[in-house]
Amino acid sequence: MNRLTSNYHLISGELTGFGHRLLVRVYFEDTDFSGVVYHARFLHFLERGRSDFLRLKGIGHQELADGLYGEPMAFVVRHMDIDFLRPARIDEVLSVETRTALLGGARIVLHQRVLRGDEILIEAKVKVAVISPEGKPRRMPEAVSAILAVEAAGG
């Protein structure tokens, strides 16, 4: 398990000057009978990008749920504005780019794109918040907002 293991971290993508980039493969499961990627699947790709961005910054969903940041909580998407510009097809490798655009209280706004090479397929603005296990809005933990605020300022 040498080569794969030594590059183990690569499946989480990489931090970049603007935020984060993740490669995703289009599999059977992502396509529909019209021959291209089913539109809702792009939201999965975007969520993978957000999760891996946080992961490389040291924040895991399980740790959030376990209360390691003050109390148990989870990220939720509050609003999404998304353009489906071009279709993607089976076997293609796409890249998901994530930028922190704005930050306040319990909310983050992320700018995300899905590209095939230099072609932009998807553009999305995503408002994210943190909630308690009962679904109540929670203030973003300092540890989380500090990390993301830097990105927003720098991006």
Added chain:
Amino acid sequence: MNRLTSNYHLISGELTGFGHRLLVRVYFEDTDFSGVVYHARFLHFLERGRSDFLRLKGIGHQELADGLYGEPMAFVVRHMDIDFLRPARIDEVLSVETRTALLGGARIVLHQRVLRGDEILIEAKVKVAVISPEGKPRRMPEAVSAILAVEAAGG
């Protein structure tokens, strides 16, 4: 198979004064580890509403793909603006409401909502277009736009 069969059409929801309403059940598959419905699943529910609205108006995806409306084509989502207002949970029955809001050329704008009883969980504006099997934009067939234009005018 009497009772079920006699109500066979019900799984396509019903046409209403404003457009269409469909009931959907939340199953295991729709939830995630945070305990509520995974955000992208609501796009599936919305798509079921749109498909069944067209179905009750006499338009099937297979017929569109087979070229019964002039040439082979399929619906695609071009843009979505979506508010995730409240969470939904396992076992709940939700209703998906679909309204035709505007119509032009190869595009339809639909207003859609997901409710639990009278509570609005999701609000979305969805731009839809028709494309060829190769992904080229196609003009909406008269038969399709005629049906939907009436709704837009009346709604």
Added chain:
Amino acid sequence: MNRLTSNYHLISGELTGFGHRLLVRVYFEDTDFSGVVYHARFLHFLERGRSDFLRLKGIGHQELADGLYGEPMAFVVRHMDIDFLRPARIDEVLSVETRTALLGGARIVLHQRVLRGDEILIEAKVKVAVISPEGKPRRMPEAVSAILAVEAAGG
């Protein structure tokens, strides 16, 4: 919301002499680029059938999770033997049949089929068990096994 509401219960299918039958519609989300239903989607259809069978017998997943049957628990699939006999396509209405085949301790074996009219598309044997929130095996609650044992004896 009259007609739909008065038939509200229909989206849970119906109890039959052999167990349970549920109608499911094939939507965009269920298909893949080869033009037919993606194989793993049939497992979703089967799970909907099992859930609605239990539901009509008075057992909800949320109630199980909330500990109304002694302690918090959830159903899990332990083993599945599944034949994919024929493909299904967009817009089709399929029926999911569920039979309780055998019962012991913390386990149920269910026989399930997916049909299009009289044609069998899928046949599956599914071993199900109950576990605690930490994933530990739990004994099937009496209330649950009593209901299902009758089915197994009668079926």
Added chain:
Amino acid sequence: MNRLTSNYHLISGELTGFGHRLLVRVYFEDTDFSGVVYHARFLHFLERGRSDFLRLKGIGHQELADGLYGEPMAFVVRHMDIDFLRPARIDEVLSVETRTALLGGARIVLHQRVLRGDEILIEAKVKVAVISPEGKPRRMPEAVSAILAVEAAGG
């Protein structure tokens, strides 16, 4: 895009002595409200393993569909026997192992496992066949069976 690009091929996993190994990450989308990975999602992981195994052997789904191997065709799953031994959770990295076990006519049998470290979570025997776009069984192309037969003999 330097580090990521130079390791671009890694998202397809790697060929091994026994066949193929692929790392997959568990995301929100893969879990359900019981806190663990939804059972049907493992079939997606297995399918990604099979697809990437074929990919690294030079066989792409799009090329198969485009008729580069004699006539247009696609892989389908005919039968699956699957044990769900242990649950997987959010954020975990799993490995999918694929072995060619047997080969005849239009069919391949693959042995697949999903592991977390050395722990086996899932074991599956998967019968795969090739079909025409109309769903008719087709003989496995020589180019495909030659590649896979070697594996079966060697594994």
